[in-house]
Structure formats: C-alpha cells, structure tokens
Amino acid sequence: MPRLTPDQLRSARWFAPDDQRSFGHRSRLKQMGFDTDDFKGKPTIGILNTWSEVNNCHTHFRDRAEEVKRGVWQAGGFPLEVPVMSLSESFMKPTSMVYRNLLALETEETIRCYPFDAVVLMGGCDKTVPALIMGATSADVPAIFLPSGPMLKGCWKGETLGSGTDMWKYWAEKQAGNFCDDSWAQLEDGIARSAGHCMTMGTASTMTAIAEALGLCLPGSTSIPAVHSTHARMASAVGRQVVEMAWENITPKSILTSEAFRNGIVTDMALGGSTNAIIHLIAMAGRAGVKLTLEDFDKVSQKLSVIANIRPCGEYVMEDFYDAGGILALLEQIRDHLDLDCKTVTGKTLGENLEGAEVIDDDVIRPLNRPVGKAGGTFVLKGNLAPDGAVIKPTAAEERLLQHRGPAAVFADYGDLKARIDDPALGLTPEHIIVLQHAGPIGAPGIPEWGMLPIPKYLLEQGVRDMLRISDARMSGTSYGACVLHVSPESAIGGPLALVKDGDLIEVDVENRKLHLNVSDEKLASRKAEWKPRETQFSRGYGKLYAEEITQAHEGCDFRFLHDDGSGMVEPKIY
Numbered sequence: 001m002p003r004l005t006p007d008q009l010r011s012a013r014w015f016a017p018d019d020q021r022s023f024g025h026r027s028r029l030k031q032m033g034f035d036t037d038d039f040k041g042k043p044t045i046g047i048l049n050t051w052s053e054v055n056n057c058h059t060h061f062r063d064r065a066e067e068v069k070r071g072v073w074q075a076g077g078f079p080l081e082v083p084v085m086s087l088s089e090s091f092m093k094p095t096s097m098v099y100r101n102l103l104a105l106e107t108e109e110t111i112r113c114y115p116f117d118a119v120v121l122m123g124g125c126d127k128t129v130p131a132l133i134m135g136a137t138s139a140d141v142p143a144i145f146l147p148s149g150p151m152l153k154g155c156w157k158g159e160t161l162g163s164g165t166d167m168w169k170y171w172a173e174k175q176a177g178n179f180c181d182d183s184w185a186q187l188e189d190g191i192a193r194s195a196g197h198c199m200t201m202g203t204a205s206t207m208t209a210i211a212e213a214l215g216l217c218l219p220g221s222t223s224i225p226a227v228h229s230t231h232a233r234m235a236s237a238v239g240r241q242v243v244e245m246a247w248e249n250i251t252p253k254s255i256l257t258s259e260a261f262r263n264g265i266v267t268d269m270a271l272g273g274s275t276n277a278i279i280h281l282i283a284m285a286g287r288a289g290v291k292l293t294l295e296d297f298d299k300v301s302q303k304l305s306v307i308a309n310i311r312p313c314g315e316y317v318m319e320d321f322y323d324a325g326g327i328l329a330l331l332e333q334i335r336d337h338l339d340l341d342c343k344t345v346t347g348k349t350l351g352e353n354l355e356g357a358e359v360i361d362d363d364v365i366r367p368l369n370r371p372v373g374k375a376g377g378t379f380v381l382k383g384n385l386a387p388d389g390a391v392i393k394p395t396a397a398e399e400r401l402l403q404h405r406g407p408a409a410v411f412a413d414y415g416d417l418k419a420r421i422d423d424p425a426l427g428l429t430p431e432h433i434i435v436l437q438h439a440g441p442i443g444a445p446g447i448p449e450w451g452m453l454p455i456p457k458y459l460l461e462q463g464v465r466d467m468l469r470i471s472d473a474r475m476s477g478t479s480y481g482a483c484v485l486h487v488s489p490e491s492a493i494g495g496p497l498a499l500v501k502d503g504d505l506i507e508v509d510v511e512n513r514k515l516h517l518n519v520s521d522e523k524l525a526s527r528k529a530e531w532k533p534r535e536t537q538f539s540r541g542y543g544k545l546y547a548e549e550i551t552q553a554h555e556g557c558d559f560r561f562l563h564d565d566g567s568g569m570v571e572p573k574i575y
Helices: 020-031 061-074 097-113 128-139 165-175 181-190 203-214 229-248 258-271 276-287 294-301 318-323 326-333 414-420 457-461 521-530 541-549
Strands: 044-049 078-083 118-123 143-147 154-156 159-161 379-383 386-392 403-411 433-436 468-471 505-509 514-517
Touching (some): 044 097, 044 229, 061 078, 061 229, 097 128, 097 541, 128 143, 128 203, 143 203, 143 229, 154 181, 165 181, 203 258, 203 276, 203 326, 258 294, 258 326, 276 294, 294 379, 403 414, 433 505, 468 505
Parallel strands (some): 044 078, 044 118, 379 514, 433 468
Antiparallel strands (some): 154 159
C-alpha cells in the first residue's frame, strides 16, 4: 500500500478544511497552547493511557506517556494523551474480567470519535492487554501496544519471591500452622517491590508476550522490567514507530491473521502461559474475524512442551527471563513452530524481527530437547461434564492427580465454599474432588479467578498440598495446582456442572483429555428436569448488558454485539 500523504490522514477531516467546524477544532487546540505547526499536516497520535492510582501495575505510566510523546514529536507526529478505563486485577471486584469488554468498547469508541491517525495502547495488567487490543482491532486504526513490563523480583530473607505464586505457597503453609504472622507481614513487604505487572508467568506476562508474538509490539519490548532504563527508551521508540505506522497505515487487522494467532498459541504453550490466555485469544481473534477453537490450542499443546523455566511451572521469574534473552530468545528457540512471514508493527516480518536473538541462559529458556516438563502448556478436556470443553495446566499440578477418580464434594457458590471448606465434619480426604458451581461468566458474574479452590485446613495440616478441583471459574496465571477450569457450558445456565451432587464419582484423565461424571444419562436428565436457574443478579445498567450479551468460556466471553461482522468501523460524520 502506498504511503499516505498529509491530506489522506484521518485527522485531516478534523483539521484541514477551511470551514467553521474545522476552525473550531483548530482554535480549541490553540486554546490548550498548541501552535498550528504542532499539528498541521502531521499524524495525530492518540496515547491511550490506563494509568490510575488503583492500578499498581501501571504506576509508572505517567512517565512512560511523556516518553512516548517525546518519540512522537521526534518523528514529526502530534501526540495527544487520552485516559481510558484502568482495569486493576488487584482491586476490582468480583473480577476485572467483568470489565474487560467495557474497556474494549471504550477503546474502540475513543479511537472512532477522536481525530487519531494511529494509537499507542498502554497496558500490561492482565485484562488491559486483551481489552485494548480487542477495541483497537475493531476500530482498525494503526495501533501499537506498549507493555507495562514486569516488576522486579521479590525478596524475603534472601529468597526470591514470585508475585502470586509464592503468596499461594506460603498462605498454605500459614494455614497449616507452619508460618508465623511476623514472617507473613515481612512477606507482604517484600513480594512486590516496584511498579510493573506480576513477574511470574501469570496472565500479564503471558498476554504481553503473546501480543509481541502476534506482531503488535516492538521486538523484545514485552520482557523488559518496568523500572529498567531500557523500558523508558523503549517507550520513546514506540512513539517514533507509531508515527511511521500512521503514514504506512499498518492496521491491526493487516497484522492479526490466522497465522499470527497460531503464533500466539505456540508462544503461549512454550511459555507455560496462563490458562486465561485461551479465553482472551479466542476473543481477540473474534474481533479480527478469525475463528479459534479450544482444539486449536490442544493441537499445539500435544506437539510443544514448556521451555520457559518460570514460575509457577518453573524456578525463575521474569527479570531472569529478560537477562536470559527474553521473548525474542524464546521465539528463536521455537522458530520452526512459527510462521515467520507474519507482518508486524515494525513493517518487517516476525522472522526479520528475530535476527540476532540468542539464548543467554539455557536453564531459564530451555532448548526443545530439554523442556521444563513433559506436558504441554495447557490441555483441553472434554466429556459429559464439559461438553464444550474445560482446561487444565498439567505442569502446575502434582503428577499423581493427572489421572484420578474420586468422589465429588460440591459447593453451590463461592460463599458456600468459604463458609464450609474448613469444616472437619465434611470429612474430605485427599481423594475427594472439590467442585465449585456458579463461578462462570454469568453465575459469578465474570468468571473470576476462584478456580484455585482452597484445600481444607485440616488436610493442609496433614501435609496435603494439592487436590483435584473443578469449576467453571478461571484461575490466576500465577497460581498452581490440579485445577480444571472454564468448564463449559457453565452451571448458571444449566450446564452439567450444575447437576453434580456430593459423592458422585468423577474421573479425570489428562493425558487422554477426559473429564467424565460417572452418573447415568437417565439420572442426569432427571436432575436437569428438576434444576432451576437462579434469579438474574442485575435488572439494569452494565450488569444487565453483560448478562444478556456475554458468551461462554469456550467462545471467549466477549459480547455478542461486538463480534466482527465484516462491516468495519463506522467513521463519525463531521458537519
């Protein structure tokens, strides 16, 4: 496609005409202190910033936005910073996942209604990554993703701490009576020591790495720790590159092909990435008009083992990963599994972006013949308990539980779980399978990260550290354990999970992708006839819209009315 001329820029519709409306646009820019030479004939670059004081992952984004602007000015562009909703994984309840689609919608409409020729998407905290990319893809104006970067490694008494992962680990020890309150307080002080997202291979590290594999980031940018000086320089480089993208009209849909999404899946599996990546990638692909299924993920998981030795599946954290060569080194290791001809935001192919990449520490980034574990990153299970699928991360589970048959201990919702899980009268044993209902997209709502269901305190005291757990919830990517997640269809709409009763035998065979409830079809039909849905939680507002439009986990949990229909974004009329 030929390079755009100034009169072909999208922003020219706002600023170029010699009419009353454009007079108003130009005069209001001058009201803010800008001069005609600042914007005339230049690409207007929107900087969509998800900074807020309730998003710990993005506390450095005020500075990074200024550094992006510096790069935009250097490249002859006109930067305008715009705040968009900040999805804080730590503080939003019941889960930030409820609001992923709201940020996606806001991103799309912010791009649509303002005179942006290209945008910088500033995110990193779990749901901000897919939300920004989903919205920008629907708008299909040139867009580049700027990752927030992982925080520095944590430390406690000389021991490296991984965010999330070590919280779960030591909480279990505290519940078992092996960890004192003073040590717990010290752990709280040392586990998160800088700006940036989780430095384990949680959802944030997974999704930003996938964004780079998709071609939406500058090469190597997603591995850089948030407070590293290289991160600030990268932000300015993003500013320079986005101006070039505006002139070249490199849009998300020109990058996000089916081959690019397969690259994303391959990267996810090699990383041992968060199970959440499956839901997000399916939703992101849907915005680009690409159909992904759970089977697409499972096919890759059968061919490619985990080679990133990063917690919770491995030993190290993201700071070590960066020093070992980062995402480019990992992609170089798996290059034979990638489509290297895919286009990226640099204007070059993925293969060209990998030139010069090398592994510095092959214990952190393993060769393919010496993987972290025998299993792939995420396996897809199916059976009469999950007709539309469920997922498990086998490398994060105790191997003895990957083929298991045991009686169900059923909890109707999360409140019921919290109230009764530690009651010795339940008589739970390590052989029991803990089942949580009403934790899916509609039932919770928002399919929260409740899937690492707690182990009864009395079993923790006996030394038990893993049990088989099944739910229609998600699980934090920083978590671990034999947790079957995303059971679809969910219990709130009458999926088979809603029909499980205490004592029912459940069989899980991960290697053979099997999830089976040993109850006859006749008995299940009888239970289904007696089943009644709960009353709708919302009668108005966003909650009502969410409940009416949300799809199931295997479909990406996007809103139906935001799916790509091939029509493209409707440009605003300027009268």
